[in-house]
Amino acid sequence: MLVVEELTKRFGANTAVDAVSFTVDQPMMIGIxxxxxxxxxxxxxxxxxxxxxxxxMLAFEGRDVLGLSGRARRAWQSDCAMIFQQFNLVPRMDVVSNVLHGTLGRRSTLATLFNLFPREDIHRAIDILDRLGIAEHGPKRAEALSGGQQQRVAIARALMQDPKIILADEPIASLDPMNAQTVMEALRRIHEEDGRMVIANLHTLDTARRYCDRVIGMRDGRIVFDGTPEQLTTGVARDIYGAGADFSEEATSTEIRDHAARTHTASMAAPA
Known part of the structure; x- marks a missing residue:
């Protein structure tokens, strides 16, 4: 389905992505x-x-992604939806309208200008919000929602595009452990129930192990690990992060039980 060969990005003398290559032959949930x-x-x-x-080179289902331009490029961006760490919602706009913005790529300029949405799209947006457990917040302004709820709105907006791939760039980095778990569970369900490929940049090892089928580790722009969650040992993690023997996974954990235990331990240790 997805073939990446020697993909490289340079910013002047700096190489940000250095000859990255891998292949995905079926829909998977991949953590980077x-x-x-x-x-x-x-x-x-x-x-x-x-x-x-x-x-x-980057190809998806035989399509040369890097060679696309104009309408074909916009179609690819609909097929390959992006979710950002900071949600990228319109704060003063209601939740349903934010979700409907996922259809902008296939609407006319006039309809976009006057915010005109077909009734069927409105119903679909509400159905997607209901699937993500936040339909009751549809009439509210996006800025009135919690961070976890806003990220689910961003996921709903991505689903409005009916994409084949969902790219999530640090989707839980700014969330507390409970909301982080809710968002990751939503992405996992979307992968399993819809058969969509999900590729998520993650900053915690426990999250990658718990939710992903495959984990890719990057260091200095290159892939230094590509394997199953079970193969992601502490030793491998040290190599990915360039860390020493004092590297501790606990410090980066987002697991709710671990977080609660650390909070309890800290409170017990605090002076009266």
Missing amino acids: IGRSGAGKSTFLRMMNRLTEASSG
Whole structure:
């Protein structure tokens, strides 16, 4: 389905993504991990054509993604929906309208200008919100929702595009553990129930192991690990993050039980 060969992005003398190659032959949920500056976000932006590649090849279902332009490029961006860490919603706009913005790529300029949406699209947007457990918030302004709820609105907007691939760039980085779990479970259900490929940049190992079928580790722009969650040992993680023997996964955990235990331990240790 997806073939990436020697994909490279240079910014002047700096190589952000360095000859990345891998193949995905069926819909999977893939986690990309690595420290800040490893090239994860740049890679996703090249996939979605938000950033132009310097060299290499990227093909999906036989389509040369890097060679697309004009209408074909916009069609690819509908097929390859992007979810961002900061949600990228219109804060003062109601939730349903934010979700309907996922259809902008296939609507006329006039309809976009006057915010005119077909009734069937409105019903579909509400159905998607209901699927994600936030339909009751449809009439509210997006800014009135919690961070986790806003990220689910962003996921709903992506689903309005009916994409074949969902790219999620650090989708839980700004969320508390409970909301992070809700968002990751939503992405996992979308993969399993819809058969969509999901590629998510993640900053915690436990999240990658728990939700992903395959994990890719990046360091200094290159892939240094590509395997199953079971193969992602602490030793492998040290290599991905360039860390020493003092590397601790606990410090990056988003697992709710672990988080609660750490909070309890800290409160018990605090002076009266």
